[in-house]
Amino acid sequence: MAKSQPSQTDRQGRQLLTILEGRTCPVCPDGELERATYKDNRAVVCDSCGTPQAQVWSSS
Numbered sequence: 001m002a003k004s005q006p007s008q009t010d011r012q013g014r015q016l017l018t019i020l021e022g023r024t025c026p027v028c029p030d031g032e033l034e035r036a037t038y039k040d041n042r043a044v045v046c047d048s049c050g051t052p053q054a055q056v057w058s059s060s
Contacts, residue, residue: 013056020044
């Protein structure tokens with residue numbers, strides 16, 4: 001597969017992050033999920049408590 005085309009897994013990972021972004025945090029009462037980096041991976045984390053809800057590993 002050419003590097004310029006994202007794999008199906010990459011597309012699914014981005015779609016998952018998009019779906020979760022903006023939802024309320026299930027861990028704390030005041031947080032909202034936002035895109036961020038967690039342990040060098042693309043992720044959705046709580047803007048209040050910092051708990052990650054999903055992270056996507058990139059293939060190298």
